[in-house]
Amino acid sequence: MEENLTQSIPTIDELKQEISLILQETEKDRESLIPILHKLTQRFGYISSQALYEISAQTSIPLAEVFSVATFYRMLPTQQRGRHVILFCESLPCHVVGGRELFQALKAELQLEPGETSKDQKWTLLTTSCLGVCNFGPVISIDGNIHGHLTPESLPEILNKYE
């Protein structure tokens, strides 16, 4: 889902245009707010504060409500992220089959703590609850692609595949 995200920061005009394009396809009612935010995330990788403002202006939903909805959901980021987003599953099923050791190795390899983005904008490391592929644990998701049965030893090979 996050594969086709462009990383350049969109200009306000681009944002305005994109949002009005999305709104041509959907209704401007409250029910469409989450689908609209989903589409913006797919397009730009995150929802900037200008984007929140524009959605509010074009749909007449109060800005505070747009903001409160966007920040409630994990898949609607309001901060810019790195080129590749790593989700590490920290739920118990992965934890008991080696997830604990894997997380230490992952943090050391990337030199990042959860929630941080690397200085070169390459990686963002996030933790997540269950990704629903527990029989392949421990599991990480990189840009939506699942990598399972990982060990601290097999980790560098996977990470090296990403530019």
Place this chain on the structure above:
Amino acid sequence: MKTVRSMVLISNDPKSKANASQEVIAAFKLAIKNLELTDEVAVSTIPEIGMVRNLPLVVIFPEATVYAPVKPEDVPQLVEEHLFKGREVPDLKEKDPDTLRKIAWLTQRKGTLPAENRIALRNVGIIDPESIDDFFAYEGGQAFATALQMTPDLVVEIIKASGLRGRGGAGFPAGIKWDSVRKTPGKKKYVICNADESEPGTFKDRVIMEGDPFSIIEAMLIAAYAIGSDEGYIYIRGEYQLALDRVQKAIQQTREYGGLGKNIFGSGFDFDIHIHAGAGAYICGEETALLESIEGGRGEPRVKPPYPTTSGLWGKPTLINNVETFANIPPIVLNGAQWFKSFGTPSSPGTKVYTILGNVNNTGLIEVPMGITLREVINIYGKGIKGGQFKFAQTGGSSGSIIPASLQDTPMDFDSYRKVGVALGSGALLICNDSNCIVDSVRVLARFFQEECCGKCVPCRVGTDQAWKILTNISEGRGTMEDIAHLEWLSKGLEDFSNCGLGQTAGAPIKNMLDHFRAELEAHIKLGVCPTGVCPMS
């Protein structure tokens, strides 16, 4: 393909191996092949059998006949007599009452095969999930056609009579829910399929949606007809991209066939389904939070009552069922309530889909009748514990319970589990061996609730955070005995005062730990050591 009619279970623990169990297994496979029974007889092994004198031991289902000790040279005779001609071999049967008592857990399912009974998963892996024609070829649509011949009241009666209980975790009788929505006056009613499956360790709904999306649509059509609704939603977890695509395609194909929309198949009945993709919030699996999310708001649970059956989506009566619950509907309508009740236990009829995870040799998904035991799951389906001894199992994702080894012979159904103070939950079975620390595991669970709490009500917001901090302190060697009292108080407070199911069950793992593993917890505090060496204790 013929259906499997018999199953041979052969003990394969170290002692059996010393007595040539490997040769016995090979001999069985060969003899079965020679008599061309391969399609009809399944062969499986039991890696742990306990302290039994005569090994290797062989159990043949569905008769549950026990033969022991079996030598490789006995096998051709056994296969020919028992499996081919259907006659038991009295000379080889195990007669020692002590052994028979010890392996009662194996033989208690006499009359059935310890193989899977697939109802909810009946089409998964068999049909092409992207082809409605394939679905029709496997009885697809027939249940809906049957339902259309009945009155809506009769459909509700059948579901009620079947005793089907909600498979999302709470186990509420589905028929009563349907009846309640049907009887609530109102022109506009909604049918919602809750596919926001986010319980850690649970992925049964994903497999059903990816493998058999048409059955969900068919079940929603039946439900809509029964309760008098013309609009439905499927709320699918945003992370499940493949499931989203497949269900989207299935809806489109059904619509093209005239199975959704106005005047369906000329019956005068209208129904259509929308998909709503979740956006990454565990709490949205709670039914009222799910409604808030569809309406475009923050997924914060509402105060109940009123229940969604009377005031749900946009204040209208709404039927919300889990994916697995819906997947059971078409077979029930087609085969009747009595057929469904022939599976499972009297209080929890039918089958249940479980995901087996953790420290077992074979992880994955099974569908078996309600009422089998954890021991059976671990040894027959999980092929035994990987490394060490069985210590505890965690059911139903994070809102389930921690089941200590002492409860592994309790039948797994909603009521038997409730009686011993644990919960079946949504169907994840995380099996943990003795290298796992209970404090560490409960800390991870507490962290999950702290992270996923929506923040609406104070008991949950503050309670889950406190629980996590206390457990972290204990695991890092800073625990005090007052912490235990505090945890006790917190788990009770969370259960009593939280608004929704998340908060009410967040204390359950803590309570289970205090009930069954208090000594291990106290060792962390009094002795300053983690008995399994997992916690940092720095």
